[in-house]
Amino acid sequence: xxxxxxxxxxxxxxxxxxxxxxxxxxxxxxxxxxxxxxxxxxxxxxxxxxxxxxxxxxxxxxxxxxxxxxxxxxxxxxxxxxxxxxxxxxxxxxxxxxxxxxxxxxxxxxxxxxxxxxxxxxxxxxxxxxxxxxxxxxxxxxxxxxxxxxxxxxxxxxxxxxxxxxxxxxxxxxxxxxxxxxxxxxxxxxxxxxxxxxxxxxxxxxxxxxxxxxxxxxxxxxxxxxxxxxxxxxxxxxxxxxxxxxxxxxxxxxxxxxxxxxxxxxxxxxxxxxxxxxxxxxxxxxxxxxxxxxxxxxxxxxxxxxxxxxxxxxxxxxxxxxxxxxxxxxxxxxxxxxxxxxxxxxxxxxxxxxxxxxxxxxxxxxxxxxxxxxxxxxxxxxxxxxxxxxxxxxxxxxxxxxxxxxxxxxxxxxxxxxxxxxxxxxxxxxxxxxxxxxxxxxxxxxxxxxxxxxxxxxxxxxxxxxxxxxxxxxxxxxxxxxxxxxxxxxxxxxxxxxxxxxxxxxxxxxxxxxxxxxxxxxxxxxxxxxxxxxxxxxxxxxxxxxxxxxxxxxxxxxxxxxxxxxxxxxxxxxxxxxxxxxxxxxxxxxxxxxx
Amino acid sequence: xxxxxxxxxxxxxxxxxxxxxxxxxxxxxxxxxxxxxxxxxxxxxxxxxxxxxxxxxxxxxxxxxxxxxxxxxxxxxxxxxxxxxxxxxxxxxxxxxxxxxxxxxxxxxxxxxxxxxxxxxxxxxxxxxxxxxxxxxxxxxxxxxxxxxxxxxxxxxxxxxxxxxxxxxxxxxxxxxxxxxxxxxxxx
Numbered sequence: 001x002x003x004x005x006x007x008x009x010x011x012x013x014x015x016x017x018x019x020x021x022x023x024x025x026x027x028x029x030x031x032x033x034x035x036x037x038x039x040x041x042x043x044x045x046x047x048x049x050x051x052x053x054x055x056x057x058x059x060x061x062x063x064x065x066x067x068x069x070x071x072x073x074x075x076x077x078x079x080x081x082x083x084x085x086x087x088x089x090x091x092x093x094x095x096x097x098x099x100x101x102x103x104x105x106x107x108x109x110x111x112x113x114x115x116x117x118x119x120x121x122x123x124x125x126x127x128x129x130x131x132x133x134x135x136x137x138x139x140x141x142x143x144x145x146x147x148x149x150x151x152x153x154x155x156x157x158x159x160x161x162x163x164x165x166x167x168x169x170x171x172x173x174x175x176x177x178x179x180x181x182x183x184x185x186x187x188x189x190x191x192x193x194x195x196x197x198x199x200x201x202x203x204x205x206x207x208x209x210x211x212x213x214x215x216x217x218x219x220x221x222x223x224x225x226x227x228x229x230x231x232x233x234x235x236x237x238x239x240x241x242x243x244x245x246x247x248x249x250x251x252x253x254x255x256x257x258x259x260x261x262x263x264x265x266x267x268x269x270x271x272x273x274x275x276x277x278x279x280x281x282x283x284x285x286x287x288x289x290x291x292x293x294x295x296x297x298x299x300x301x302x303x304x305x306x307x308x309x310x311x312x313x314x315x316x317x318x319x320x321x322x323x324x325x326x327x328x329x330x331x332x333x334x335x336x337x338x339x340x341x342x343x344x345x346x347x348x349x350x351x352x353x354x355x356x357x358x359x360x361x362x363x364x365x366x367x368x369x370x371x372x373x374x375x376x377x378x379x380x381x382x383x384x385x386x387x388x389x390x391x392x393x394x395x396x397x398x399x400x401x402x403x404x405x406x407x408x409x410x411x412x413x414x415x416x417x418x419x420x421x422x423x424x425x426x427x428x429x430x431x432x433x434x435x436x437x438x439x440x441x442x443x444x445x446x447x448x449x450x451x452x453x454x455x456x457x458x459x460x461x462x463x464x465x466x467x468x469x470x471x472x473x474x475x476x477x478x479x480x481x482x483x484x485x486x487x488x489x490x491x492x493x494x495x496x497x498x499x500x501x502x503x504x505x506x507x508x509x510x511x512x513x514x515x516x517x518x519x520x521x522x523x524x525x526x527x528x529x530x531x532x533x534x535x536x537x538x539x540x541x542x543x544x545x546x547x548x549x550x551x552x553x554x555x556x557x558x559x560x561x562x563x564x565x566x567x568x569x570x571x572x573x574x575x576x577x578x579x580x581x582x583x584x585x586x587x588x589x590x591x592x593x594x595x
Numbered sequence: 596x597x598x599x600x601x602x603x604x605x606x607x608x609x610x611x612x613x614x615x616x617x618x619x620x621x622x623x624x625x626x627x628x629x630x631x632x633x634x635x636x637x638x639x640x641x642x643x644x645x646x647x648x649x650x651x652x653x654x655x656x657x658x659x660x661x662x663x664x665x666x667x668x669x670x671x672x673x674x675x676x677x678x679x680x681x682x683x684x685x686x687x688x689x690x691x692x693x694x695x696x697x698x699x700x701x702x703x704x705x706x707x708x709x710x711x712x713x714x715x716x717x718x719x720x721x722x723x724x725x726x727x728x729x730x731x732x733x734x735x736x737x738x739x740x741x742x743x744x745x746x747x748x749x750x751x752x753x754x755x756x757x758x759x760x761x762x763x764x765x766x767x768x769x770x771x772x773x774x775x776x777x778x779x780x781x782x783x
Contacts, residue, residue: 094647143758144758144759171759194766466767468657469659471659
């Protein structure tokens with residue numbers, strides 16, 4: 001009810017309620033029906049072009065909106081419509097401050113955003129302004145979670161289901177909040193920070209289930225993807241990303257240390273869903289310890305893989321591994337983008353696209369898990385000569401070897417403890433999401449053009465301790481790191497363009513029919529021509545962009561929104577590669593633009 | 596108490612909330628009135644200067660995304676050497692210098708910026724005054740240097756008891772076998 005009083009008597013909802021009451025209808029259920037999020041609505045988001053209901057816009061994770069009132073001809077007139085300061089900048093654990101990595105969700109003119117500590121804000125975006133309706137603060141245990149968050153105080157946003165807002169907290173909870181009141185309806189501990197598990201991703205909602213991914217491969221976790229029934233609040237399934245004894249794939253952990261039990265394989269980026277086959281496709285993180293692959297001989301399935309799961313049971317359907325026995329921290333946690341393109345023989349290729357930390361972009365047949373094409377999307381790759389054109393494995397990969405060394409001279413190992421690798425261990429492409437334009441068949445990758453130095457430290461079982469780093473070494477930054485937005489023509493599997501930027505892309509991209517939006521950690525938000533990648537518009541937010549842009553429509557008007565507040569891993573661990581970014585102050589701010 | 600704070604908004608009635616607030620205030624007053632550890636000031640510096648960001652609260656440091664911060668538990672540095680390391684940083688490593696003007700107006704290791712060249716340590720985000728540096732060195736000597744495995748009491752002394760951050764040590768102490776192998780809670 002807070003909403004109605006604040007909204008004023010002229011607000012649409014109030015009028016509905018009054019009318020309903022006057023003519024004796026059950027007004028509350030009526031008003032609710034339009035706002036209830038159902039599986040049908042989640043499957044058919046194209047029918048609601050002004051809304052942004054999924055973390056990645058749709059189940060295919062294209063982050064493409066067909067709104068085009070803002071287009072390449074008028075984007076030069078784009079201006080700040082309104083802003084809102086958020087909270088969550090405070091530190092905790094090993095972190096001095098939080099940051100913003102979330103994607104706003106918008107439904108019928110109401111926006112839901114999170115800050116790094118998992119507070120959820122509901123904002124009324126009607127009338128060309130933003131008004132905070134409620135804030136749900138989950139009272140995250142800062143030190144408990146912050147001491148085992150490898151890469152920042154982050155929360156990437158919410159999902160909607162029924163009359164609930166579904167979100168995660170860094171300290172491992174799945175929280176369901178009443179959409180109208182902002183009161184917590186229920187919550188469930190899904191991840192355990194005592195094991196080094198934390199939650200940073202947005203949930204994926206599939207058929208009355210919230211799908212949760214976990215972070216912690218730097219702390220010796222054994223990763224998983226878990227499904228919670230949103231009615232019974234019970235776990236439906238939990239699939240470990242490192243197979244247990246007796247399960248297929250366990251034989252790819254050949255050591256005598258039981259490395260699989262702490263083998264990593266985290267899942268902290270929201271996956272995608274193919275309703276045609278009822279398949280969830282999720283990216284799996286790096287093995288642990290990150291750099292000492294001699295500790296864990298074997299291919300280390302399903303780390304560094306794209307994993308297809310039966311949505312109803314969690315059973316593994318197929319996997320595709322990118323970097324077997326990874327010695328680089330080249331995880332494959334990135335989103336898989338599901339696209340259909342015409343094949344040369346007249347049939348349709350049903351692809352899953354993934355841009356990997358290892359610097360290569362992959363197209364996999366998402367029905368079978370077979371490799372279709374792959375190519376480097378970064379300017380510099382030194383760890384391999386390239387991919388085998390048949391299998392997509394790195395050319396140097398030798399299935400008969402227990403420990404892969406790839407190009408030995410540049411690969412960290414116990415014999416070569418200091419090695420410079422390109423891309424650096426942040427990638428390539430990290431969590432910031434790609435976008436795909438289905439009209440142009442162009443796929444836009446937010447790129448970290450990088451090299452860095454890995455110093456290996458030999459891992460021994462005695463070093464494995466709960467809530468302590470389990471990395472087998474660490475990176476340092478003797479090289480300057482830049483970035484780009486790189487476009488790939490999905491019909492040919494070739495690079496179609498590259499827009500270079502002075503700083504790495506730490507926020508991700510949004511695609512509209514003729515534009516691509518993105519940002520820079522130095523503060524700029526920009527719009528590029530979707531075909532030529534020529535810059536058409538730019539605005540400096542004065543903070544560090546570390547989150548993806550999105551777009552929505554309310555009152556018949558299109559807006560572009562983005563969260564601004566540099567946090568994440570970069571400004572603690574990687575800042576020396578971009579010394580100019582040391583001047584960027586912590587912040588927590590929502591920007592909304594309009595013509 | 597922990598739960599009361601965490602679910603403050605939803606779980607407590609107004610009266611109970613007032614009681615909690617009052618007891619928190621009294622608790623804080625009582626704490627500050629109690630005879631304090633002479634190295635509390637140093638602990639505050641350890642937090643404020645973000646020493647624990649790399650060395651961790653327990654001082655063991657350890658490898659991680661930011662490289663390998665040395666163990667202050669295993670350090671053999673004397674009080675004076677610790678003070679010098681804090682003030683001047685460690686050339687060629689990520690350990691920053693905390694003295695304003697180090698390698699510039701203040702000589703460090705007989706080097707200025709030019710001499711240090713590529714080995715110039717990074718500048719800390721916070722500068723410390725000489726008495727802060729003494730205090731943090733005293734804290735490290737009294738509570739970290741030479742200590743064995745971190746334990747629950749030490750953890751609570753650092754973080755207080757309103758967070759679950761120390762629970763893992765409580766569990767390890769309750770199950771000494773799990774603690775001694777270091778694999779507590781890791782089987783799954």
